[in-house]
Amino acid sequence: MKSVKSIYILLGFLITFSTVNATTPDWGATGHRTVGKIAEGYLKGKTKRKIAELLDGQSLALVSTFGDDIKSDKRYREFYTWHYVNMSFDVSYQDSEKNPNGDLVTGIKKCQEIILDENSSKDDKAFYLKLLVHFIGDLHQPMHVGRAEDKGGNTVQVQWFDNGTNLHSVWDSKMIEYYNMTFTELAENSDEISKEQVKFLQKGTLEDWVNETQSFAIKAYGSAEVGENLRYKYMYDNFGLVRSQLQKGGIRLAKVLNELFS
Template sequence: MKTLRQLYIFLAFTITFFTLNATNYPDWGATGHRTVGKIAEDYLTSKTKRKIADLLNGQSLALISTFGDDIKSDERYRKFSSWHYVNKPIGVNYEDSEKNPYGDLVVGITTCKKNILDKNTTKDDKVFYLKMLVHLIGDLHQPMHVGRKEDKGGNTLQVRWFNDGTNLHSVWDSKMINHFNMTYTELAKNSPKISKEQVKFLQKGTIVDWVNETQKYAVEVYNSTEVGEKLGYRYMYDHFELTRSQLQKGGIRLAKVLNDLFK
């Protein structure tokens, strides 16, 4: 009986631990981040590709795109947790919002770029900040990463995904992408074909401009969902094209940021 009771306690602790971590630190799932990295590779200059290959020892952007999530279980990197999002009131631009004293997406991306450009930064640190940068540009384009502060970007907004309980943030991070059942290479390959002029248009603006743009999509997501609502096929039909669009946009803009850094 004692052994059985200990087993129950262990299982309860394990479930609680992983639930809390999934609730507090979610991102685009691995498929989403790898899609962004794969798309970006098609828009890199030859010089940028060479520079990145040298830093990453030939590893692809898709492979290292999940790095920001991979290190979350390591206490040494806890200080970077707030870099994955910007939570601010709806309708308030980033410039006018109260800033997180621990940093946010804009601070994280800016810091990564600064360290990559600094001639005094060691190669190991450049690799670290490059991996973080690739990850954070992906996060920037997930609408719920620029969501409301009061519900932690949809993390505490409970809904149902088909018959399973979840939260709105998780639906946008991974539920829809996983339900679509394509690999990251398939998602990247099947991105809508766009012209060079359209690519240049998407790459215009600053990181702050992109944050403010993404919040507009977050508003649409909030307005289309009610607490406790059961989401499923209809929700996919209405919203998955926005997910695909944001993945493509994230990849194209990631390429722009990297080309500018390594030109």
């Protein structure tokens, strides 16, 4: 009986450990769909028509999780490093050491290139459009511009309301799940901003946006200690930034798409 009990304890430990260290989806499905839904509200008519044609009527919210959906398929391994940028916190993206396999910036630019190529097939354009929607969302998740040594916070162990998790997961999905709104509700309840504010948020290059997100990554890393039990106060202090980044991601995604299809 003692040996059987020991086995159960060991199994429980292994299950907990594997769950805590699992790499979580980027922004989570709700976050990505929120970005897609917000973007739809800022698209020009011509852009909407061309996107509808390429995606056979599917919404940006629906296809926004495509980049994560294909992760389990070994045929698409080449796209894995396109979900993030790892760089030292004391340098800008422009001065950072680049991943030879590509990163968020090079991945987004490749998607744009294929969509703009007149020789690309409709299927290829649709495939890379879905990836583009996903990657613009990733670009605005602070932990996707995190440190290489801890895999963007994936190995920074914390607790979320007494349950083991990691810092990456907290920013990907835990806070969004705790807020308990659907992606439609999150999009519809985004902060009201003026046309001038929208133009201001859409300024800059991809590299500028990455550098901005890195500043939020530094804040996120400093927001919790290893092993800390994050609860109501953490949510109060940090969920405003999550909402802001989701809205900003949607507004900037619309800019990228309008430029591609105008």
